[in-house]
Amino acid sequence: EAVEVYLSLPKLLGANGENAVPVKVWLLPLTCLDSTAAKLVRQISIGLVQECQSVLEDFSDLEMRFNDALRTQTAQQFPQIGKKLKTFKQKCSQFKKVFQQTLAEKLPSIRGGGEEEAVLAEELRKTCSSPFNSKDLNEWMDCKEREISILKSYTMMKNTQIVPRKMILKKFSKQSRLCVLSSPRWEVMNRTSQLYQTTFNKHPNQTMPKIHTLQINEANKENKNITFLTVGLTNETQKGASIYLYTDGFSVNEDFEPPSKPATVTGSDINHNSVTLKISPPRFGAEDITSYSVEYWVSGEDGWKQKTASKAEEVTVSDLSAGPANEDGSFDLKCLKMRAKSMENIFVNFNKTTTKSLTKEVLRERKQPEISIENLQKQVKVGLAKLSPNTEYMFRCRAETPVGAGPANEVSGSIKTLPCSPPGKLHVESTSREISVSWEKPAELGQDVHVLSYIVEYAKQDQHVKEEDLHWEQMMAGAEKAIISGLQPETEYAVRVRIPQK
Template sequence: MASGPMEVAALGRPLSLGMLYDRRKDSFIPGVTLWDKKSLSKNLGIDPKPLTDLKFSSSDSLSSKSNLLDVSASLKASFMGGLVDVGGSAKYLRDTKSSNQQSRVTMFYSETTRFEQLTMSQLGLITYPQVFDQKTATHVVTAVLYGAQAAMVFDRTFSDKENKQEIEGKLNVMVKSIPSFSIEGEGSVNMTEDEKKMAEEISCTFHGDFLIEQNPTTYMEALETYKTLPTLLKNNSNNVVPIKVWLYPLHLLNSKAAQLQREITTSLISDTEHIVEELGEAERTCNDLIRNTLTNAFSDIKERLQLFQDSFSTYRTMLLGSVGRVLPAIRGGEEQEKSLEDILIMHRSSPFSADKLNKWLNEAKTELDILSSYTSRLQGINIIDSVDLNTILFDPDVDKVVCFTFTSLKYEDPYLSILKQFVKSDTSKELDESKTFSVQYVKKLVDERRDTGISVNSFTKWFKAFNIVKLMRENLSKFRRFAEANKNEKRMRLFISATSNPSIAGSSIYLYENGKLINTQFQPTFNQPPPKGKCHLHTFIN
């Protein structure tokens, strides 16, 4: 591998000339130097480097963000493994969409001012040679490019009824129009009515190195902030931060110094990044399902999604932490790349692989979609939970309560049990300790998981059984007719509810009289009108 100087993005870290750096961990070592301050200041070269750049991105991928911040593949791997604590504009790397119902465009502004470097004659005059024996660092910072950067992230959420491509197109146009908009007297901007309406629907998140009074949160505030950015460094050239640093290998100064033995191959970093993106996609899908209004309405659905989310979050932390622990060992020559390869192989054979996560999430979405299709056909009838239902049943002004009741929402999901068991198992503990897994071990793991029924399709859920769906449609039709016939009854209440009843699959119509459950399979018929003069059910009971 290359043993010469290398460039590294600063990413908001307080890097400075003469500072020691450990490329194995991609971390700087404060308080320890090769030279004293007097030597550093005496052998310093400063050159002006005025450059301004503006870029736009409609991608939310880590790869796209890394390109904007000029992050190398190796540094990106360290970031994914949690080795790099970013700050300032580099916090943009952590800002990912939380929902699939979210369009995003980023405007990235970059400005450099000066370049500082140590002279080559200075490198050989070591003030503190004991650093080489400590072997805590592999490189020293010999040059720094200063400036400031800012990422303005514009988001626009949209509903299922809106056209995603149309929203994204309009958002792109609005963000890319910011440099061309001019702010007139009293802060007014020359916009059309459609542009003003669109601007009100756009939120902004600011990640920057610039010292500004208040971070913008709206489109109009971001527009005003953008117009001031070019003047901030001109008015105070000291308000700059390291943008990029150049590292010189210590072993070229002294052979006893620690070295970067090997780099992680680009293909393996790409594989790791692909897994991170897959996990991010699963997280967004889960977030959307949890935010669904029906999830809060039906506690059994909510409980399953929260169980999934808890296991998922634990596993992702363990997986990426394991990646972060093997990277320094590989770079330092203590382990081979295979230790990282085995972790990725084990992930793909685990219950948290993308295909299994997506399969379960798609089924959870299908379940919610079916519930939505039923509840939407009962417009004007509220969904009620067990607590509120009890309150209604004890109301002396209510004689009868009739509920369209979902009876199969509560069930034990074997896949969720597998997820929970996996993050607490011996297997995950070995992953958490970042041990090197042999090919035989990985194969054994895959075989074991296959034998324990890891498939998401290990049992048939209620909404996949045709006979259940058929009965539910019949119940829905009867309940709708009954609700319409009794909509003016003042001492009767109609609701949608969920009560677990293993003996009745899918749904049923529950009848309560005077606070007591009378019939769990109420079957209204519509043969003749009832007598007038008192509260009654417009039906006969089979």
């Protein structure tokens, strides 16, 4: 019935509206009568809504990271870390509240048609371009967490005490050696909202070499004269972590860099009781090296034995047996102190002419070309003596500094000394066409080593030809005597005897 009345209303007005009567009507929104009534509002684009939600969620995630960092033991041990985190957290909370207040004002206005969506888009643009944008905040927090992680590694080092304040350092001022590691320094940059930013990620190479070479702590854990401390300090002249070195209560170096392990260590000039190690300087911390220490491990025994050079460029080689030339023409040194860079070997040749009236013995020295010894920036050679024949050794080398020893680098694989020492002193007699040579047995023999034969070598002397380039003839001898025949009269010959090596 109501529908029928509704359909008949237009007809009742007449064909031309002649039956219509003017009526004045006032419209009133339903919300004025009932606040729960539906009302017409403008919808905000879903993209802007998601951006607003993302900004707030990022602040919430960041707040959780702040809280986790503040609860770490490292933040408790280093008050500076906790103070910076709390200050930064407070500033982020203030910015978040301002942003929420802006949303509370703008969103109803936009929905009611009072303002356009462009106003909200502009507020989001300002937030993303401000120092408090999500990318910069998370980068800052990443750096803080990295700093905490590095400091945590310091606290885990053995023999290292944590000092919360610089003043407590006075307690340790009487230590003979004091190595103080300061935490990374963080820059404060005054930007739009006083955002704290770090230079740590801008200068990683200034701190990482020092961080990676802190194995010096482990290498010197048995040294009672050295104390390692970690303290948070501020030094305007240094960026990142620094190592302070104190001696007898006085600061001697505020940017000490511990050496890394030597770049390379290789063995050469292997004899029956000595080995020469060629050492390349460490990649980091070479400036403070005072010497190198070499340790060797005898196969079948326990423990490392050590030999330390008194100076970086000087090595004492002693207690080596003397004798004729070795296979390569070198002569073992006996009780000889020398610079490792000035002379490598002494060469000895017994020169004979095939006449009865002329007999002479010549001692020749060949010096290595001089190498600059300003410091240990170049390769160094260190000789090791008092080794046993026919024995396997493991070698490792480390740099020594005023603080102590650095990490070690081992020679790849074991090195075995020669089975025995060279033959003893030569006795030579000559005729017009023959040279009679006799010699003593080797003074030192390795365990289970027996000499079954010798190699006698001889060559014509030529002043214009280097000794190693002479044409050497060989003959075998089963005992400590040999006769070299078929020689040319009035000719000078060089003779040497060696033991064949397997």
